[in-house]
Every structure is written in C-alpha cells, then in structure tokens.
Amino acid sequence: MISYITEENKRRKRKRIILTELNFESVLLGMAYLISQRAPRGLGSFSDDEHKHTLRKYLLKDMYDGSEVACYDQLRITKRNFHDLCIMLRERCGLVDSVYVVVEEKVAMFLLVVGHGLKMRLLRGTYKRSLGTISTHFSEVLRAILSMHGEFIKLPDANVQPPDDYKWKWFAGALGALDGCHVDVSVPVPSQGRYRNRKQAVSTNMLGVVDWNMKFLYVLPGSEGSASDSRVLRDSMRTNRQDAFVVPNGMAFSLGILFSFHMLQPT
Incomplete structure (x- = not known):
C-alpha cells in the first residue's frame, strides 16, 4: 500500500513537471510569434538627421565642387568666383559658420533664390532645412552683400x-x-x-x-x-x-x- 502511494506521488510529480515545461515552451513560442509579427522599430530622429545631413552635403558638394558647368547653371557664377565670394564675405563682412550651417551653404541658398527666383519652400524640400533657417541665412547673406555695395x-x-x-x-x-x-x-x-x-x-x-x-x-x-x-x-x-x-x-x-x-x- 505504501509503495503504491509513493509511486502515485512520483507519477503526479512527473506530470506536473511535464505540464510546467509545456507551459513554458508555449509562452516562449507565443513571444517568438509576437516578436516576428512586430514592425521593425525606427532608428529615431538621430538617423533622420544623419540622412538629411548626408543628402545635403552631397547636393552642395556636387553643386559648387562638381563640374564647372553644373556650378554655373545652378549658382550663375563659376566655381572660382563662388569660393572667392565666400572668402570675401568671411573676411570683409564677418559672415561666419553657424552651428549647423557653413558659409558656403548660406551663400549657395542665397544664389539659388536670386539667380533663379527659386521659392524658399522648394529649398526646404530639397535641402531639408526649415523655412525659418533658410529665411534667416538668406537675410544674413543679403545684408553682408549690401554692405559692400559702395566698394563695387x-x-x-x-x-x-x-x-x-x-x-x-x-x-x-x-x-x-x-x-x-x-x-x-x-x-x-x-x-x-x-x-x-x-x-x-x-x-x-x-x-x-x-x-x-x-x-x-x-x-x-x-x-x-x-x-x-x-x-x-x-x-x-x-x-x-x-x-x-x-x-x-x-x-x-x-x-x-x-x-x-x-x-x-x-x-
């Protein structure tokens, strides 16, 4: 009688262990399924900013450091004249790089607007800058150029x-x-x-x-x-x-x- 009870307890214990293992495996399988169905998480704003910066850098470099024809067609001046103008605005007018925008980009955006009548909203979509940023730097370059009118x-x-x-x-x-x-x-x-x-x-x-x-x-x-x-x-x-x-x-x-x-x- 005692041996029968002992054997029954062992059998129940093994059953509980098997059920526990099955439940644990079911939970793991359920979690794996949910993870597989979950949309991949975005990289966040840092990745977006990095992409915009890379695109902007490529467009600007291709514009004023690319071919002579591309520079003249877009900025309406030659590559040499563009770089001379940037140096002149730095040295004579005190135009400086800001935290996120260099002088060359400021001047390029200014020339695109005055050279082609380009709307600032189009610049915003192309160069991934806000309207406020574009307007601020456009006015900054305009004031710098106007300050030299008596010289030229x-x-x-x-x-x-x-x-x-x-x-x-x-x-x-x-x-x-x-x-x-x-x-x-x-x-x-x-x-x-x-x-x-x-x-x-x-x-x-x-x-x-x-x-x-x-x-x-x-x-x-x-x-x-x-x-x-x-x-x-x-x-x-x-x-x-x-x-x-x-x-x-x-x-x-x-x-x-x-x-x-x-x-x-x-x-």
Whole structure:
C-alpha cells in the first residue's frame, strides 16, 4: 500500500513537471510569434538627421565642387568666383559658420533664390532645412552683400579708357551701357495695380548701368512695374536725389533695347 502511494506521488510529480515545461515552451513560442509579427522599430530622429545631413552635403558638394558647368547653371557664377565670394564675405563682412550651417551653404541658398527666383519652400524640400533657417541665412547673406555695395558699385569715371577692340570704335565717347529689367515682387493687394506691368505680372522695373567690363556702375531698384523705361531713367537723373545717376560731361552711355538704341547725353 505504501509503495503504491509513493509511486502515485512520483507519477503526479512527473506530470506536473511535464505540464510546467509545456507551459513554458508555449509562452516562449507565443513571444517568438509576437516578436516576428512586430514592425521593425525606427532608428529615431538621430538617423533622420544623419540622412538629411548626408543628402545635403552631397547636393552642395556636387553643386559648387562638381563640374564647372553644373556650378554655373545652378549658382550663375563659376566655381572660382563662388569660393572667392565666400572668402570675401568671411573676411570683409564677418559672415561666419553657424552651428549647423557653413558659409558656403548660406551663400549657395542665397544664389539659388536670386539667380533663379527659386521659392524658399522648394529649398526646404530639397535641402531639408526649415523655412525659418533658410529665411534667416538668406537675410544674413543679403545684408553682408549690401554692405559692400559702395566698394563695387561706383559712378563712372571719365578717365577710363575703352578696351582695345575694333568693335568699340562705333561707340566713341561711351562709358558703358544701361538697360532695364523687370523683377517679380510680392506687394500688398492695394498696391498691385501700380506694380503690374504690360505683361500683367507684378514686378519692379530696375535700371542697371555697366561699364565696358560688365561691372555695375549704378543700380536703381524699386520703381513700379507700370513705370515706363524713360520715366525710370529720368527719375534716376533727378538732381535732388542723393543717389542720382550722373554722366560725366562729354561722355555717353549706350542704351539697351528697352531704351530704343539712343545715346544718352548729359543735359
């Protein structure tokens, strides 16, 4: 009788052990199944930032350190001129790298906007920068470039000799050329009528004057798009203007197609 009870206890004990093992294995199998069905966890914001940084670095390097043609097509200046401009802005205007944006990227974004009329929202999608970052650095580069206008944009000098080229003999006494250009602008709705040009676009009529070497001598922005070219020219030569366009006596400027190919003589 005692041996039967002992044997029965052993049998029950073995049964409990087997059931425990089966339950444990079932739990493990269930966990393995759930893990296999679970979506892979993302790498988080660090991985996203790293991807954006790599993409941005590749695009910028391909732009101003790639081929000469690609640089000129996108930035509208040569590679050498781009790097010279960045050095000039660093040394003369105090433009510096920020924590996340270097001077070269700031200047590249600025040139893309002014060279192609590119919207900042398009830059945001391409270079993975926020609108606030793009706008801040655009304004920073703009202020730096405007601070150098007195060094590069100067009124003409009558003592400058024209290039030694037979083509210029037809323009004796001329110091350069001037022309007008319409630039699209965004203005309040009540003022859009004055800025709407003959092509029904809202723009400003800008006057530009260059010398024989295509260096700017004078720029007058801000005129309404509806203003005629002759009106813009007369406005630039008003004597009561602090920044009046003055032509030296005995000299002239060749006028562009917008000004009917006449020669501008001093009054």
